[in-house]
Amino acid sequence: MPDRQRADARRNYARILGVAEAEVAAHGAAASLEQIARTAGVGSATVRRHFPTRRALLEAVSHKRIEALSDRARQLTGQGGSRAALLEWLDEVVAYCVDARGLAAALAYDGAEPGPVHENSCSAALEEAAGPLLSRAVQDGAVAAGVTVADLITLAVGVVLATELHPEPGTRAHRLFRLAVSGLSPG
Incomplete structure (x- = not known):
């Protein structure tokens, strides 16, 4: 199971980063972390775990x-x-x-x-x-x-x-x- 968790974490990271790139391009440094989480389909805690x-x-x-x-x-x-x-x-x-x-x-x-x-x-x-x-x-x-x-x-x-x-x-x-x-x- 640990390997699956790592693979899930890597996929979450990549998905969050892709969404964040689009949000930052549209809204600059003020891009909403909550909007990034929603669009990426993860909780805000997951976003903060990857990007504290x-x-x-x-x-x-x-x-x-x-x-x-x-x-x-x-x-x-x-x-x-x-x-x-x-x-x-x-x-x-x-x-x-x-x-x-x-x-x-x-x-x-x-x-x-x-x-x-x-x-x-x-x-x-x-x-x-x-x-x-x-x-x-x-x-x-x-x-x-x-x-x-x-x-x-x-x-x-x-x-x-x-x-x-x-x-x-x-x-x-x-x-x-x-x-x-x-x-x-x-x-």
Whole structure:
């Protein structure tokens, strides 16, 4: 019987995740866990057993996108100018966060102490992948020493969250992010 339970649990997880992806795409980070449970045909306790926090659910939904952004950071490391490569990656992070409702919330730092329940695996994966990209830009003098990938992710997430209700969130987020990166001084 234990093998059957594990198979049932795997099927429930896959079904819940599929429904959650659709709900998050439609409603963003505010997607209803109860609606996910109803649509998946399971109880809310089953959803919470697989995803004990909303962040855990958002991170699972965002997993493929995070892998793609991590792969892209690794591809850009060592290509072209270090500042241009870093900014190209950050532009892609902003664009992904605008397009993939819920991703910005999955990347947001909540101030909780790191630990098994509070660790932000999405941000941790991006920090690891983009670390060499940022290090190269710092080493080249293209980015100030002391800037961290976490700083850059927080900046990108903040811009995306601040513009998500704008009529053209992608355009507005890109403009504000570029303004933050270049500063207020003229050219």
